[in-house]
Amino acid sequence: MGFENLDTIFYLILFFVGLFAGFIDSIVGGGGLITLPALIACGIPTHLSLATNKLQSVFGSFTAAMTYFRSTTMPYLTWGVLFTALGAALGSYGVLFVRDDKLKLIILICLTLTFLYTAFKPHLGKEDGEVKIKNIKVFYLIFGLILGFYDGFLGPGTGSFWIFVCVLFLGFNMKKASINTKIFNFSSNIIALFIFLWQYEVLWSVGLLMGLGQILGAFLGAKFVLKTNARFIKILFLFVVALTILKVAWDYFS
Template identity: 50%
Template structure:
């Protein structure tokens, strides 16, 4: 597919904005996917291209968090392994199962997360005692959320962040950093399947990916510099925006 020069400029700008938002609170897909669809790209190609550009953003944010000391391999290797397996299973399952089975339940799950975060003003300000052991936590959520991201996707970063804060005991900054690593893992798996199936628009994906690199670098630096309260407010905004979009998509479209 070919587009006008102005459309390519929009793709780049959207990549920057989405990368910035996604690095802070997740939810960049609520911007990128509608833009890809509005450009006339078929849904399966839009999802595939979105995985390509999203991989750049999650990869850049992960690298930045690693360089700044917010993540070590020792802390995340179990999660990466289980997320990889979960994403493989989920991406395979999408070939066999109708994703609409999950679509109507996601807004309800996001609403619960939004309310929990809204009415927990101290959430994620400091590390606290984990409610689950590291191995059990990553076994459950690595496989579960990895499967979900490979199968469907919207809200993946949100689910990871809330699980890491509420059950693994991480503060919001550390949880945001680890979320990017898990996102990158499942993105790579899904992208591999889409590349194999030939559904990726490379020029659009790479152009948006360039924007993602810029935006993710800016956003991850802001997470590092800002207080947890700022991240919490941004998180609430993006959960709310994702919730509204999915609710409209599920019940009114």
């Protein structure tokens, strides 16, 4: 089976996979948990799936970022974009030098702590809380580099991590955090995509078709966030983080 000539049913399935992933990712992140396994399940080799996954995810993150843009309240966004893009570039190169299994163990621990902390803090994220890092540029420097690097290197749960650090350190509620973090998701996605395009082959037909699904799903998801409350977003956040933990744990221990 040629990878540029998948059976029609696979194209149809992947379009709806992109749509659903775009919807979820625009709300709480974690869309890569849906799209990457789907690509691999269609018989596409892992490296091709990774590169194609970055291509299609850019459409969703861009759509969500633009839909939320007028509702964004974080100042000095350019600084956040710059540090996130730099982190993503380093992460995309770092995949050549850092052992994947070690990073996955670190991420598994961080995800588990994120889930437990959020689950056992019943009021966390439901309303605005205490600001722990008051200098927004310092926040961008720390988490732009760290989460940008992670997205460029591995990826699963990046949006969820962004939401969590905004809630924990900037005192945002879940809804506000979801709205304000998508532009950083797009920044790391687009930089990582350029690195992948330079180093790897991409299945353009699959990536662009899934990208159309991502656009529709991300638009619907972003509109949904603007109309819903922080409590529902927190429940969905915990659900997606739990699935991310299971996925990373399976990859690490299997």
